[in-house]
Amino acid sequence: MLKYLNYTVILTFVSLSSALTGIGYCMDYIRPDRERPVYFAVICLLICGLCDAFDGRIARRKKDRTLSEIRFGIQLDSLCDIVCFGVLPCCIGYSLGLDKWYHMVIFCFYCICGVTRLCYFNVKEEEELIAVEKSEEKVYTGMPITTISLIFPLFYLLSFVLIGETKVIFDIIYTVVFAICAMLFVVPMKIKKPGFTGVLCMIGAGILEAVIVFILLDFFKK
Numbered sequence: 001m002l003k004y005l006n007y008t009v010i011l012t013f014v015s016l017s018s019a020l021t022g023i024g025y026c027m028d029y030i031r032p033d034r035e036r037p038v039y040f041a042v043i044c045l046l047i048c049g050l051c052d053a054f055d056g057r058i059a060r061r062k063k064d065r066t067l068s069e070i071r072f073g074i075q076l077d078s079l080c081d082i083v084c085f086g087v088l089p090c091c092i093g094y095s096l097g098l099d100k101w102y103h104m105v106i107f108c109f110y111c112i113c114g115v116t117r118l119c120y121f122n123v124k125e126e127e128e129l130i131a132v133e134k135s136e137e138k139v140y141t142g143m144p145i146t147t148i149s150l151i152f153p154l155f156y157l158l159s160f161v162l163i164g165e166t167k168v169i170f171d172i173i174y175t176v177v178f179a180i181c182a183m184l185f186v187v188p189m190k191i192k193k194p195g196f197t198g199v200l201c202m203i204g205a206g207i208l209e210a211v212i213v214f215i216l217l218d219f220f221k222k
Helices: 007-029 038-060 067-095 101-130 145-156 164-186 196-221
Strands: 139-141 190-192
Touching: 007 038, 007 067, 038 067, 038 145, 038 196, 067 101, 067 145, 067 164, 101 145, 101 164, 145 164, 145 196
Parallel strands: none
Antiparallel strands: 139 190
């Protein structure tokens, strides 16, 4: 099985490692002797998104990939994505106080929809590999699960504003966002695939979110 490993999967493994690190930070949240570093988990989610923006492009640049290597890469990417953009966001949500039974239901629904979307994507990619005529359609069916790396950090910023009694509002908003994103994963809508400029804009947005998180964190610590 190791014969399928090459430099094209390095960023995928970095993304997975970042997600596991973020989950570890979420576990630190529930320890009374530790400062609650959920923001580090959010940064890990942003790193996962950054890696995902380039792993596919790097893989496609390797011209001598065999069909088995391509299939291996497709499966590996999706398996890692469910940890990075499925499990990690749920852990972050739990660490932010979404720990009631109905939150668990939402988290399960979210991950089920995420896995369903990734399986659908894998099937379509497999069909594309064996198709005689390659499709030139530059769209996604349903919202890519990787967009979560930008959506949830954005809503995480609300936690710095909605504190005290207004935290109830934050909990409701964050829970609703989870449910809506889950449904968007599997809704058969068409979303245009971003070009290189679009990818750079998303990377810039992610960096901006990370900077704002650190600025707000430093401000509220004072």
